[in-house]
Amino acid sequence: MGTPPSDSGRTERIRVERRHPLPGYFECRRQIELLQRFQDLVRYQSWGYGKHEVAMFARPLEELLPPHGGDVKDSTALLRQETLQSIPRVTMALNHAGLSARMTYTKYKHKYDMEKQELVETPVSTSYHAIEDYYRLPETFESFEMLMEIINKGIGYYKYRMNAAFWELFNPLVWIAKLLHMPLFVLERAELLDEKTPSIWLKFFEWALRGAWLVILFLVASLLAQRLGVSIPWEVILSKL
Numbered sequence: 001m002g003t004p005p006s007d008s009g010r011t012e013r014i015r016v017e018r019r020h021p022l023p024g025y026f027e028c029r030r031q032i033e034l035l036q037r038f039q040d041l042v043r044y045q046s047w048g049y050g051k052h053e054v055a056m057f058a059r060p061l062e063e064l065l066p067p068h069g070g071d072v073k074d075s076t077a078l079l080r081q082e083t084l085q086s087i088p089r090v091t092m093a094l095n096h097a098g099l100s101a102r103m104t105y106t107k108y109k110h111k112y113d114m115e116k117q118e119l120v121e122t123p124v125s126t127s128y129h130a131i132e133d134y135y136r137l138p139e140t141f142e143s144f145e146m147l148m149e150i151i152n153k154g155i156g157y158y159k160y161r162m163n164a165a166f167w168e169l170f171n172p173l174v175w176i177a178k179l180l181h182m183p184l185f186v187l188e189r190a191e192l193l194d195e196k197t198p199s200i201w202l203k204f205f206e207w208a209l210r211g212a213w214l215v216i217l218f219l220v221a222s223l224l225a226q227r228l229g230v231s232i233p234w235e236v237i238l239s240k241l
Helices: 027-044 051-055 076-098 141-170 174-191 200-226 234-238
Strands: 011-012 102-113 118-129
Touching: 027 076, 027 141, 076 141, 102 141, 174 200
Parallel strands: none
Antiparallel strands: 011 102, 102 118
């Protein structure tokens, strides 16, 4: 990381909210593991401020780093490599959770004021992304605490979401919703569903989804009628549509 600032500083969060589809159960598990691993990597590198957290929370380096021939305690380069490779995925995980990793660090420089004939403190603010700019963050305990806070909030979100997503695995309505979303998923992957998508395409899939719902309702009604021994006059119903 860079040279620590010589003047005192202050770090603030800048909130930026984004919306993404809710992650499923297995996706939440993957994201929790990713964030916890990144958190441990940071604890081993945070200018000595993470020593107490390493002792309390962090996994051994042997579990964090891939097998290699050197001494695991002299693995500074490998720690940096693993951290850098994790940064894009961690950034996306926090974005999907709707959490901001943007922070502003304000340090105060002393400048001589000609009018007052004395030294005055002048604030100088710099904006950082706590994850992407990790190796450029000010080397202060406040920066370390802010980084841990951001990651912990991400872990907390995915743990909360994972509990809800577990019960959704057994909810038939959720599976129906996923099936009905498949045409939109195909359009999104084909990069056809955006602000420039012709309205005729959206209308077509809107009516296609409505038709799918009608088919599902007819099938459910037919199954219930068979179990109850009730005859549904489909010919009469269809003739009046």
